Amino acid sequence: MEKKIEKYDVVIIGGGAAGLTAGIYCGRARLKTLLIEKSLVGGLATYTNEIENYPGFPEGTTGLGLMDLFHKQAKKFGVDFKLTDVKSVNLDGEIKQVETFRAIYEAKAVIVASGGKPRLTGAKGEDGFLYDKGISFCATCDAAANTGKTVLVVGSGDAAIEEGMFLTKFADKVIVSVLHDEGKMDCNEIAKAQALSNPKMEFVWNTVVDEFVGEERLQTVVLKNIKNNSLIPINVDSCFLFIGYLPNTEIFKGMLEMNRGGYLITNEKMETNVDGVFAVGDVRDKFLKQVATAVGDGAIAGYSVEKYLAESEIFQHQIMQSEMPGIVYLWNAVDPKCRELLPLIEKYENDYQGKIKVTKVDIYKSAGLANRLGINQVPCIVTIKDGKVDRVIIENICEEELAASIG
Amino acid sequence: MAKEVILDCMGEACPVPLIKTENALKKLEIGDVLVVQIDHSCAMKNVPEWARKEGHNVEIEEVDDGEWEVIIEKTK
Ligand SMILES: Cc1cc2nc3c(=O)[nH]c(=O)nc-3n(C[C@H](O)[C@H](O)[C@H](O)COP(=O)(O)OP(=O)(O)OC[C@H]3O[C@@H](n4cnc5c(N)ncnc54)[C@H](O)[C@@H]3O)c2cc1C
Numbered sequence: 001m002e003k004k005i006e007k008y009d010v011v012i013i014g015g016g017a018a019g020l021t022a023g024i025y026c027g028r029a030r031l032k033t034l035l036i037e038k039s040l041v042g043g044l045a046t047y048t049n050e051i052e053n054y055p056g057f058p059e060g061t062t063g064l065g066l067m068d069l070f071h072k073q074a075k076k077f078g079v080d081f082k083l084t085d086v087k088s089v090n091l092d093g094e095i096k097q098v099e100t101f102r103a104i105y106e107a108k109a110v111i112v113a114s115g116g117k118p119r120l121t122g123a124k125g126e127d128g129f130l131y132d133k134g135i136s137f138c139a140t141c142d143a144a145a146n147t148g149k150t151v152l153v154v155g156s157g158d159a160a161i162e163e164g165m166f167l168t169k170f171a172d173k174v175i176v177s178v179l180h181d182e183g184k185m186d187c188n189e190i191a192k193a194q195a196l197s198n199p200k201m202e203f204v205w206n207t208v209v210d211e212f213v214g215e216e217r218l219q220t221v222v223l224k225n226i227k228n229n230s231l232i233p234i235n236v237d238s239c240f241l242f243i244g245y246l247p248n249t250e251i252f253k254g255m256l257e258m259n260r261g262g263y264l265i266t267n268e269k270m271e272t273n274v275d276g277v278f279a280v281g282d283v284r285d286k287f288l289k290q291v292a293t294a295v296g297d298g299a300i301a302g303y304s305v306e307k308y309l310a311e312s313e314i315f316q317h318q319i320m321q322s323e324m325p326g327i328v329y330l331w332n333a334v335d336p337k338c339r340e341l342l343p344l345i346e347k348y349e350n351d352y353q354g355k356i357k358v359t360k361v362d363i364y365k366s367a368g369l370a371n372r373l374g375i376n377q378v379p380c381i382v383t384i385k386d387g388k389v390d391r392v393i394i395e396n397i398c399e400e401e402l403a404a405s406i407g
Numbered sequence: 408m409a410k411e412v413i414l415d416c417m418g419e420a421c422p423v424p425l426i427k428t429e430n431a432l433k434k435l436e437i438g439d440v441l442v443v444q445i446d447h448s449c450a451m452k453n454v455p456e457w458a459r460k461e462g463h464n465v466e467i468e469e470v471d472d473g474e475w476e477v478i479i480e481k482t483k
Binding site: 038039040041042046047064081083084085101102131132138140141142144145 | 420421422425426429448449451452453455456457459460464465466467468469475
């Protein structure tokens, strides 16, 4: 089957809070924008019933409800959506390729917003009970099906304890397996106090999962006490894992710089090590992974992409044009030496109007064009001949040198 | 000839759509296409995820606000 090829200004991979916000910014900047999401638009935030710390919702909101509003807003600004998974990418060069089962999307810029996926315990038998067989990662999704039942929650962070408390509204009993000593949990103090006084919650301290057991469906989770190695079988109807998340970055291995955990490294403009490729949200190596910070990342990346594409336009059509010889004056507006040379450049520009294309690039505003030219020192003159860099003049920039450069 | 089968899971909450999908897919031949109609967002997380993990080709159409068709091409 021949794959169809479609062209976009920017392709966003992942439709969680970060990708949707980037979409809103790109769409509003009138960029032709495609967002590709492999399952439910809204991402991990839709896994929780209650978001209380996202500003603007003093009464709290559901994850699904909040993400629905993000989705609507992105649609309003003309973002195209495609619900399929990205299988591979080619990020080299000016035009990037993003490949799905049926199509290849070509884009001038790519924003990676692929977020995280729940971490598994790695215990025996786990594989056999994933999906609808008893192991779940989403309390909101599976709570109702556990009405009147007994469930086990593994983990003691904010997600584990808050989702565990939510489950007590449905289940009769919520047993929590905690790695730490009695009374010690990874969650915030408020959640901890509430959980400890919740009559439907029980805690099994110093434990990890040793094995998942059952026939068709999960029946028993065997916990292991890490202090004395004793095994504690617990009969359950469902088990919810909240032991952290792993980044969705397999398809970027060897292309994008990552830390040891596989999270993508970016600078504060959300740029990765590859020109024209940005990363946002939980998939980044960052201090706090929340909806509010994902939104901040998305806004920055949307703005960065807009600047990057504008720069590409100038670079290709003004600087590297081949109609006539060109010179580029790279300068820094805050540097006196650079400012001193400005009248000379402007005189030159006037004298040779229509014969030589003069471009002034203020690196104080953005270093992007200087980087594309491979220049890291100012003041500097780059001459362009036949659409290619001809000479780089760093020392002794003067009228004679300029005159000689047109040759 | 490959056939296309529609599976109506409208109004059904987790885990019913996934169980029905697994059963329906068992009855199909390689190359057949199963179109699962769902309107519970929870099923959007496990049905496509499960089908991809099994190795099938999956695409989703949002037919309306909060209504989807998960299109699964059986590959094995
Ligand atoms: C149970 C739980 C409770 C939480 N509670 C809160 C809270 O109260 N407050 C708060 O601020 N935050 C909370 N969070 C954290 C919050 O959900 C995340 O910080 C946020 O979702 C990050 O958004 P994101 O866009 O970076 O990534 P994600 O939400 O993970 O979205 C990434 C998206 O990319 C898609 N994707 C991945 N790979 C591909 C591919 N190859 N092709 C196509 N699509 C792909 C995924 O399907 C996913 O939809 C909670 C998280 C969980 C799990």
